[in-house]
Amino acid sequence: IVLTQSPATLSLSPGERATLSCRASQSLSSYLAWYQQKPGQAPRLLISDASYRATGIPARFSGSGSGTDFTLTISSLEPEDFAVYYCQQRSNWPLTFGGGTKVEIK
Amino acid sequence: EVQLVEWGGGLVQPGRSLRLSCAASGFIFDNYAMHWVRQAPGKGLEWVSGITWNSGALGYADSVKGRFTISRDNAKSSLYLQMNSLRPEDTAFYYCAKGDYGGGENFFDSWGQGTLVTVSS
Numbered sequence: 545i546v547l548t549q550s551p552a553t554l555s556l557s558p559g560e561r562a563t564l565s566c567r568a569s570q571s572l573s574s575y576l577a578w579y580q581q582k583p584g585q586a587p588r589l590l591i592s593d594a595s596y597r598a599t600g601i602p603a604r605f606s607g608s609g610s611g612t613d614f615t616l617t618i619s620s621l622e623p624e625d626f627a628v629y630y631c632q633q634r635s636n637w638p639l640t641f642g643g644g645t646k647v648e649i650k
Numbered sequence: 651e652v653q654l655v656e657w658g659g660g661l662v663q664p665g666r667s668l669r670l671s672c673a674a675s676g677f678i679f680d681n682y683a684m685h686w687v688r689q690a691p692g693k694g695l696e697w698v699s700g701i702t703w704n705s706g707a708l709g710y711a712d713s714v715k716g717r718f719t720i721s722r723d724n725a726k727s728s729l730y731l732q733m734n735s736l737r738p739e740d741t742a743f744y745y746c747a748k749g750d751y752g753g754g755e756n757f758f759d760s761w762g763q764g765t766l767v768t769v770s771s
Binding site: 575577579581586587588589592593598630632634635636637638639640641642643644 | 685694695696697700709710711712745750754755756757758759761762763764
């Protein structure tokens with residue numbers, strides 16, 4: 545299953561809303577997660593099963609979608625949110641990731 | 651607190667072998683599937699291999715199938731990756747990742763800090 549993320553780069557200012565997209569080559573039902581990765585760090589799980597925030601994740605992060613189209617929304621960007629975001633499917637093996645979206649400071 | 655600590659990376663020549671290890675603590679290791687995920691420098695994430703809680707099912711990316719072998723020792727709360735016939739394109743940080751349940755179709759709810767494998771002559 546191929547996951548295509550868009551855009552590749554998102555240039556925004558703190559306080560703005562970020563909308564990231566992930567499209568699957570076949571239906572995933574809701575078997576999609578989102579991760580955040582900062583430079584020099586391991587990824588961190590943000591959202592599982594398309595819309596469930598992981599433990600300790602702030603409410604400004606939300607996920608939506610099902611089937612083949614999914615969205616991660618950050619309602620108001622904080623300075624610590626500038627990072628790379630990946631989607632990942634667990635519908636079947638091989639597990640796959642999208643290519644990532646970099647959210648950078650404008 | 652979940653902790654995953656990888657070791658065993660390093661510089662190795664093409665065609666040679668390397669074994670990665672991951673020590674887990676802070677959770678009941680036997681209850682969860684475990685995985686290896688890699689990331690070439692400056693690139694995205696790639697799932698490499700996964701193993702269910704009881705080693706009943708093993709999965710591999712096509713890029714490593716037939717060369718890499720995943721295993722686990724529940725008595726030692728440890729995960730392993732035997733990497734044979736290494737290629738330059740295997741150069742990456744290798745992360746040990748905990749699955750969110752015992753079966754293999756997982757999300758990864760905890761990650762180690764990674765160990766760097768460099769394949770070069």
